[in-house]
Amino acid sequence: MIENLAKNLVNLKKEFAKIYDGKSQIQEIIPISDSESFPIEQQDLEFLHQFATKNPIYYNSYEKTVGDTPCIVYEGDINKYWLNSIQYGSSRAPFSPTWIMSAYVSVLFAKELGYREVIDIGSGDGRIAFCAKVLGLESYSIEIDNMLVDLQKLLISILDFHPYCSDSIVFDYSSLNLSHPAFFIGGLAQMGGTALASGVLEKIESISELKKKTGWVFAGTYSQKYHTDPKNEAGWGTLIEKNNLQSTQTISLPTVWTFREPDETPYIFAQVI
Numbered sequence: 001m002i003e004n005l006a007k008n009l010v011n012l013k014k015e016f017a018k019i020y021d022g023k024s025q026i027q028e029i030i031p032i033s034d035s036e037s038f039p040i041e042q043q044d045l046e047f048l049h050q051f052a053t054k055n056p057i058y059y060n061s062y063e064k065t066v067g068d069t070p071c072i073v074y075e076g077d078i079n080k081y082w083l084n085s086i087q088y089g090s091s092r093a094p095f096s097p098t099w100i101m102s103a104y105v106s107v108l109f110a111k112e113l114g115y116r117e118v119i120d121i122g123s124g125d126g127r128i129a130f131c132a133k134v135l136g137l138e139s140y141s142i143e144i145d146n147m148l149v150d151l152q153k154l155l156i157s158i159l160d161f162h163p164y165c166s167d168s169i170v171f172d173y174s175s176l177n178l179s180h181p182a183f184f185i186g187g188l189a190q191m192g193g194t195a196l197a198s199g200v201l202e203k204i205e206s207i208s209e210l211k212k213k214t215g216w217v218f219a220g221t222y223s224q225k226y227h228t229d230p231k232n233e234a235g236w237g238t239l240i241e242k243n244n245l246q247s248t249q250t251i252s253l254p255t256v257w258t259f260r261e262p263d264e265t266p267y268i269f270a271q272v273i
């Protein structure tokens, strides 16, 4: 069922990319109501719309039917946040968001796999942690950039997803008392994500027994523009092998950075072998 939801979202994005004639730097859509293609709790959809409406990244919104799905289009600009996010010596990836709907679908998948907490590493505006909270999981968002964390603090009035302004490589995860967490790593392997994931993996290994109970969600790419990994897995194969992990599932979902691309972003779910 979640795989179908992911496929329907990809089709919706492709349809939208064909007909979108606006000029905004970033744009995304969220269905207005639940439907056969998007069987999502109405209350959850309302939360996703609130997240976009309250989020200063977006400056315009309007209704548009895409295919046969009535949606709201959200148009925005992330330039100032992108620029701020690259100024840190220990930053491993610049800010660019996944789609809000993709955050929701990927967390839904983590929930289906039985994870109880979501840790959004390099969380940007916190949309993955927010969606985890919408879906009733405990969530924590770790972001190095203070401007983005200030933005997240505007959004926790909707649902508190616990933002922390910290370098995720030095953050003390034992303070969260995690039981069965999924870590979402916010950065392509080839764009600094490997360093980000390796640093967090090292921290988790130092907490007794936690690695065995932990899942990993890596955002990948098949784009030829990037150096490819000899072990594949959309750029994550070497890290997965080196850390004795095994990928269990991949779902492809739209992101801001693939809006004009034919391929979506593969999210690779992995865990200890």
Ligand SMILES: C[S@@+](CC[C@H](N)C(=O)[O-])C[C@H]1O[C@@H](n2cnc3c(N)ncnc32)[C@H](O)[C@@H]1O
Residues within 6 Å of the ligand: 085, 090, 091, 092, 093, 094, 095, 096, 097, 098, 099, 120, 121, 122, 123, 124, 125, 126, 127, 128, 142, 143, 144, 145, 148, 166, 167, 168, 169, 185, 186, 187, 188, 196
């Ligand atoms: C590609 S964005 C991903 C945003 C979000 N996870 C999403 O999917 O929408 C990567 C984010 O990681 C943050 N970041 C980079 N290095 C970091 C680090 N060492 N610790 C915490 N955050 C970091 C950046 O500031 C940026 O906001």
